[in-house]
Amino acid sequence: MNKTYELKNIDETRNWAHEFAKTLHAPVCVALHGDLGMGKSEIARTIIQTLRGADTVVPSPTFTIVQSYDGISHFDLYRVNDASELTEIGLPYAVQNDITLIEWPEIASDMLPADTIHIYITGDGDARHLTVK
Secondary structure (H helix, E strand, O other): EEEEEEEEHHHHHHHHHHHHOOOOOEEEEEEEEOOOOOOOOHHHHHHHHHHHOOOOOOOOOOOOOEEEEOEEEEOOOOOOOOOOOHHHHOOOHHHHEEEEEEEEEHHHHOOOOHHHEEEEEEEOOEEEEEEEE
16 A cells, blocks of 8 residues: 545544544554654544544543553654663554554554554645555
8 A cells, every 4th residue: 555645734634534544453553654743643533533432532642652442552652762661561462452553653663563554744734745655
């Protein structure tokens, strides 16, 4: 899979994530790549709310590092400095069993399954360019 999407605003980004969520079945790993403010958390939040209910509260896991939602694991690895910490926070288990969403996945590259879906996000203003590999 190698597809690109041009999304004009946050509503189009949420709509894309909503439809993408419907294609996900555990176990699957989704790695979200992009600079700060590109919408990684918003895409993850929309996926989780699509699959677990629109009223599901989805805080960013920036400080907790991982949040779990009944078979969905949402990791934010921005503050992880050593790959050895990934086992302690349950990443190997999650990628084998859950729908796993990972923001800032670079430190975990050696632990990601070969069939990981990588989403690269860039943008300008409210517009986003997504490349899904």
